[in-house]
Amino acid sequence: MRTQRFLVVKVILLISLLAACSPAVPTEAPTVEPVAPTEAPTVEPVAPTEAPAVEPEEPVMEPVTFQVFYPVAVDAPIAAILNGYIEDFQAEYPYITVEPVFSGGYGDVQTAIQTTIDGGGEPPALAVMLATALYDLINADYIAPLDGYVADMEGGDAYVADFLPAFLANSYYDGQFWSVPFQRSAVVMYYNADMFAEAGLEPPTSWQSWAEAAQALTVQEGDTTNWGLHFSSDWPYWLFQPLAIGAGQNILEDDCTVVFDNPAVIEAVQFYIDLSAEYGAMPAGVQASWPTDPPDLASGATAMIVHSSGSLSGLLEQADFELGVMPYPGKEEGTYASVPGGGNFYILKGAPQEQQDAAWKFVEFITRPEYVADYSINTGYIASRASAYDTEAMQAYVAEVPQALATRDALQYAGAELATQNLGQVRGIFHDYLQRAINGEMGAAEAMAAAQAEADAALADFCP
Amino acid sequence: MNAQASRKQPKPLPYILILPTVAFVALFTAWPVLLSIYQSFFRQRMNIARFREPTFIGLGNYVDLFTDPYFIKVISNTLYYIIGTVPISIMLGFLFALLVNRKVRGIGFFRLAFFHPMVLPMVSAATIWLFFFTPDYGLFNTALRFLGYSGAENWTGNPNLALLSVIIVAIWKNSGYYMIFYLAGLQNLPTDVYEAAALDGANGWQALWKITLPLLRRTTVFITIVAFIDAFRTVDHIFVLTSGGPSRSSTVLLFELWQQRFEYQDIGVSAAITVIFVIVLLAFTVTNFITSERKEA
Numbered sequence: 001m002r003t004q005r006f007l008v009v010k011v012i013l014l015i016s017l018l019a020a021c022s023p024a025v026p027t028e029a030p031t032v033e034p035v036a037p038t039e040a041p042t043v044e045p046v047a048p049t050e051a052p053a054v055e056p057e058e059p060v061m062e063p064v065t066f067q068v069f070y071p072v073a074v075d076a077p078i079a080a081i082l083n084g085y086i087e088d089f090q091a092e093y094p095y096i097t098v099e100p101v102f103s104g105g106y107g108d109v110q111t112a113i114q115t116t117i118d119g120g121g122e123p124p125a126l127a128v129m130l131a132t133a134l135y136d137l138i139n140a141d142y143i144a145p146l147d148g149y150v151a152d153m154e155g156g157d158a159y160v161a162d163f164l165p166a167f168l169a170n171s172y173y174d175g176q177f178w179s180v181p182f183q184r185s186a187v188v189m190y191y192n193a194d195m196f197a198e199a200g201l202e203p204p205t206s207w208q209s210w211a212e213a214a215q216a217l218t219v220q221e222g223d224t225t226n227w228g229l230h231f232s233s234d235w236p237y238w239l240f241q242p243l244a245i246g247a248g249q250n251i252l253e254d255d256c257t258v259v260f261d262n263p264a265v266i267e268a269v270q271f272y273i274d275l276s277a278e279y280g281a282m283p284a285g286v287q288a289s290w291p292t293d294p295p296d297l298a299s300g301a302t303a304m305i306v307h308s309s310g311s312l313s314g315l316l317e318q319a320d321f322e323l324g325v326m327p328y329p330g331k332e333e334g335t336y337a338s339v340p341g342g343g344n345f346y347i348l349k350g351a352p353q354e355q356q357d358a359a360w361k362f363v364e365f366i367t368r369p370e371y372v373a374d375y376s377i378n379t380g381y382i383a384s385r386a387s388a389y390d391t392e393a394m395q396a397y398v399a400e401v402p403q404a405l406a407t408r409d410a411l412q413y414a415g416a417e418l419a420t421q422n423l424g425q426v427r428g429i430f431h432d433y434l435q436r437a438i439n440g441e442m443g444a445a446e447a448m449a450a451a452q453a454e455a456d457a458a459l460a461d462f463c464p
Numbered sequence: 465m466n467a468q469a470s471r472k473q474p475k476p477l478p479y480i481l482i483l484p485t486v487a488f489v490a491l492f493t494a495w496p497v498l499l500s501i502y503q504s505f506f507r508q509r510m511n512i513a514r515f516r517e518p519t520f521i522g523l524g525n526y527v528d529l530f531t532d533p534y535f536i537k538v539i540s541n542t543l544y545y546i547i548g549t550v551p552i553s554i555m556l557g558f559l560f561a562l563l564v565n566r567k568v569r570g571i572g573f574f575r576l577a578f579f580h581p582m583v584l585p586m587v588s589a590a591t592i593w594l595f596f597f598t599p600d601y602g603l604f605n606t607a608l609r610f611l612g613y614s615g616a617e618n619w620t621g622n623p624n625l626a627l628l629s630v631i632i633v634a635i636w637k638n639s640g641y642y643m644i645f646y647l648a649g650l651q652n653l654p655t656d657v658y659e660a661a662a663l664d665g666a667n668g669w670q671a672l673w674k675i676t677l678p679l680l681r682r683t684t685v686f687i688t689i690v691a692f693i694d695a696f697r698t699v700d701h702i703f704v705l706t707s708g709g710p711s712r713s714s715t716v717l718l719f720e721l722w723q724q725r726f727e728y729q730d731i732g733v734s735a736a737i738t739v740i741f742v743i744v745l746l747a748f749t750v751t752n753f754i755t756s757e758r759k760e761a
Contacts, residue, residue: 111726118510118731136511136729223609224600234621235707283599286621286710291591292598301601422511424727428712435710439623461512 061095066355067124068098068362069113071106071343073183074310076379078102085375089365096358106130106343117142117350125351126359128183128343131170132419135255137346138173139421139462144349145176149360159364162385166340166411170419173255179344180363181384182375187242187339188410189329190297190315191304193322203326206333207246207271214281217303228281229304230296231272234288236434237418237427238341239306243268246330246337250415251430256463258420260430261445261452267331269437269444285439294318308341309407313380316401325403327410338410339417342381373397382407421462429454497742503735510729518732525736534712535720541627542717546695548631549638554684554691556635557642562672564643565650575647579640586637590704593633594620597705626706626714633701638694642687649683650676685756689749696745717741 072078079102086098101124103112109127116123117140129137137143150156160168160177167181195217196203204210214228232239237251244251249264259265276284289296293305298318306328315323327336345363347356365371369387373394376383388394389408398405420426433451436442442450504525506518529535560578564571581589596604599617608617616622619629653676661671677684699718702708708715708723715723717737725734 107726114510114726114729139513140510140516140729141513234709283618285618286623287618288594288620288706288710289598291594422728424723424729428723428727431709432711435623439621439710441623441711461509461515 062354063095063097064354064358065097065099066126066351066358066362067101068359069101069103069109069124069127071104071109071128071183072102073105073343074308074379074381076313078379081375081378085366085371089362092365093358093361096361098362113142113348114140117348122352123348123350125348125355126362127346127348129346131167131179131181131184131340131342131344132417132423134170134173134178134419135421136423138178142348142350143178143346144356145178146180146347146360147177150177153364162387164382164384164386164408164411166414167342167344167384169340169416171344179346180367181342181344182367182372183344183379184340184342184382184384185308185310186341186382186407186410186414187239187306188309188325188327188407189304189306190294190311191324191326192297192300192319193324195300195303195321196324197322203324204329206329206335207331208333210329211271211275211279211281214275214304215279218281225283226300227283227302229275229306230289230293230302231275231282231287231306232290232293233272233286233435233438234290235431236286236438237430238339240268240272240434241339241415241418242306242328242337243271245339245413245415246328246335247271248331252416252418252420255420256459258418258426258430258452258455258459260433260455261448266445266448269434269448271331273438273440273444286435309382309410310342310380312403312407316403323403325406325410327413330413336410336413338414340411340414341417376404380404382411420459422458425458426455429458497738500735500738500742503731504739506732506735508731510731521732525732526740529733529736529740537712538715538717538720541713541715542696544627545631545634545716546692548628549634549695550688550691553635553638554642554687556639557687558646558680560639560643561646561650565647578643581637581639582641582644584637586698586700587704589637590633590701593629593636593701594705597629620706621710623710623713626710630702630705630714633705634695634698637698637701638691642691645683645687645690646680649680653679681756685752689752692748693745696741 070078070082079100082100086100089098090096103109106129110129110133113123113127113129123142150160153159163171163181164184166186167184171177171179171181191203193203196213199213199216201213201216202209204213210229217226217228219226241251244265247264247268249259249262251260251265252258275282290307293302293307294311294315295318296302297305298315300321309325312325327338329335330337345367347359347363349356351359366375367385369385369391370393372383372385372388373391375381376388377393377397383389383394389398389405418427418430430451433442433447433454437444437447503518505520505522507515507521507524508518509515564575564578584592593604596602597619599605599619602617604619605613605617616625619625657675657679658671661675666674697718699716699722702714702716702719706714708719718741721734721737721741724730724737
């Protein structure tokens with residue numbers, strides 16, 4: 001009897017382990033970097049550095065501390081870099097203290113914020129989240145529009161207009177401005193230029209020449225095949241989009257309209273399948289190769305990969321050959337395609353007003369051209385503002401690493417990244433059917449028609 | 465006299481001692497479960513403005529779930545996952561325990577070798593396996609080819625193999641853990657029964673089947689429960705290896721729960737899945753006890 005009771009207690013404990021995974025449990029306390037004590041707000045240290053014209057409007061400022069949730073999604077010392085910027089910022093605004101919280105990737109940041117708010121807690125004033133999360137964040141009433149801040153800013157319109165247009169595509173909704181592009185990337189094609197030169201090939205300029213180059217560069221070595229092209233499809237919408245755009249039809253029109261069953265999109269699906277089925281230039285089926293593709297290119301196991309521009313720094317470091325960077329070739333000769341990605345700054349409306357105001361000051365500060373340029377040079381992200389490319393540091397950098405300019409230039413061929421209402425579900429449906437087509441479980445046309453029907457149903461509640 | 469008096473007067477000390485545990489269980493187990501049961505009767509979606517406030521819909525969420533062929537597939541994936549991982553990893557754990565329960569020089573090394581997967585965090589382990597599973601040059605495929613295998617090599621991208629590949633990683637990860645329980649059980653077994661059996665002329669097989677296994681039954685019950693619950697609550701490797709794909713072929717119940725709650729922001733449906741979860745686990749563990757304790761009596 002005693003042992004039975006003991007076992008029952010064990011069971012309860014085990015189930016409580018499980019319950020710890022259930023959504024109702026409050027989120028764990030975010031890990032907070034140690035922060036320097038808030039400096040006393042005196043007028044004197046501000047006066048000499050600030051322009052005197054601004055000074056009378058800002059008398060003695062109350063000290064304010066806010067948190068910024070920041071995702072670390074690439075292989076770069078993001079935390080160290082950002083802490084440096086925060087030190088500079090706090091030197092210029094002694095009354096503001098910024099507490100950065102580095103809590104995993106984009107998904108983790110958004111989950112942490114959701115659970116904080118849903119649990120009745122106070123969110124951080126500032127966070128970097130995916131640009132495509134816009135509609136979900138607005139619908140849940142988590143974020144504040146930024147138009148007021150831009151209007152109060154001197155040259156606010158010029159400030160906004162300086163961001164690269166492809167990156168601004170996911171910042172507007174309902175005529176309001178919601179997010180500031182910062183940590184941004186694009187899909188590009190990387191190629192081993194030495195292999196191309198040896199085989200007497202030119203960089204591809206159309207689907208046809210792309211597939212033929214990949215075919216020519218596929219070589220059998222004993223048991224293993226060195227493929228001409230690696231094209232990951234385990235989380236496929238992002239890398240797939242430039243194929244559809246290159247065929248002449250992006251997979252979305254607006255937040256309520258997806259275009260999956262258009263003939264051009266179906267043709268793009270078929271092209272992906274044909275790269276292995278027709279040309280034998282790529283492994284067949286869904287490729288779960290996102291993390292292995294860059295090392296495979298660097299080691300010569302493949303001649304081309306499609307990947308994020310964020311992988312540029314790592315590839316340049318590892319590759320002992322001439323690395324080529326370009327947008328995807330489009331279907332027609334001389335056309336190209338790409339799609340942007342990455343994260344923007346959002347201000348959370350659940351935070352106290354003075355924290356939100358301080359957060360905006362930080363956003364303004366960190367998006368100054370010299371910081372945007374510095375961030376791009378140190379991380380491999382694409383500088384989000386046009387004027388960043390005019391800074392001396394950036395000029396010197398692109399003279400040395402011309403590939404950094406190629407990632408920005410790919411953006412002129414970019415269409416909008418998939419961002420819709422009910423994004424998680426719509427994206428899941430698209431992934432489901434795209435992978436069925438790639439794995440040969442359904443024909444391309446049949447799969448895309450089914451995806452369209454399901455996605456339309458999933459959007460019905462959102463788009464009356 | 466004394467004993468009678470103390471029976472009438474309830475002693476406060478035992479209750480005070482279990483109070484912290486009761487408080488924790490109430491706060492972190494009972495309360496979330498009750499909240500989930502309540503929420504599962506409401507429609508509430510955080511990413512639709514007009515459904516942000518909960519509306520009572522009775523059993524609507526459950527009806528939706530069980531009429532959705534996709535959710536049925538998730539259930540069947542979960543069943544496959546449990547059938548694939550639980551018995552095999554328990555058997556392997558028992559086998560490993562028998563192998564390392566000897567007094568041989570360097571046995572510590574073998575125990576460590578069997579146990580080390582358990583010490584690795586699941587995400588790191590799964591990342592290592594992702595490279596093992598790589599078609600062409602991946603270690604797993606190279607080893608299989610050496611053994612004469614010539615089938616499909618695209619483990620995590622093939623809809624027929626994706627679930628199997630997450631099962632393989634789970635077995636590899638958990639067997640060593642269950643081995644530890646069996647090893648502890650084996651070392652606590654009385655030696656005299658074996659001596660008696662040997663005198664009676666029992667061979668090794670008979671000793672294993674007639675003595676070792678029955679004496680370890682309690683350990684087996686415990687490990688079965690641990691393994692079953694593990695099978696429900698480990699999803700980390702699915703995030704790393706397959707993201708539930710391709711085409712949702714490796715989506716299991718807890719992964720689906722995460723997806724509903726944080727990707728689709730559907731609070732009602734995710735609460736309903738939580739309730740289903742708790743019911744299944746309770747049913748399993750209670751049945752397990754009743755059957756095993758009855759045999760005891």
